[in-house]
Amino acid sequence: MKSQQRVKDILQASRNVFAEKGYDAATSAEIAQCAGISEATVFSYFSGKRELCARVIADWYDEIIDTFESGLPRDGSVRQQFAFIVRTRLRLMLVNRTGLCALVLSEERTNIMMSATRSPTCNAAIPRR
Numbered sequence: 001m002k003s004q005q006r007v008k009d010i011l012q013a014s015r016n017v018f019a020e021k022g023y024d025a026a027t028s029a030e031i032a033q034c035a036g037i038s039e040a041t042v043f044s045y046f047s048g049k050r051e052l053c054a055r056v057i058a059d060w061y062d063e064i065i066d067t068f069e070s071g072l073p074r075d076g077s078v079r080q081q082f083a084f085i086v087r088t089r090l091r092l093m094l095v096n097r098t099g100l101c102a103l104v105l106s107e108e109r110t111n112i113m114m115s116a117t118r119s120p121t122c123n124a125a126i127p128r129r
Helices: 002-025 028-035 039-045 049-071 078-096 098-118 120-125
Strands: none
Touching: 002 028, 002 039, 002 049, 028 039, 028 049, 049 078
16 A cells, blocks of 8 residues: 555656756656655656656646546537537646646657657658758
């Protein structure tokens, strides 16, 4: 039971640090400090910052899905359901966790750019800035 709580605490600290600083600027030392534990303890539960980030994003999307499933007006029209999804998505991404929204977008952009540098066919599809 204590280890489950420890994982939750680490994930919450990671979420806060990533939302505030972004993936690149965040450090495992800052995450540990935010959670009130040593950096070694963080690494005893997670292999590194990338695993923490992936887990934070996955948990955040699970929250979004749970919100959709519990609140979707199933008897409503398609328009009402769509409006609920759009409003809820905007609220969850832009109001509640703007930093996580930026984190997700930066991670997706990084993954796209990494793929583009490995694949000549992707290079042509992504405009350079």
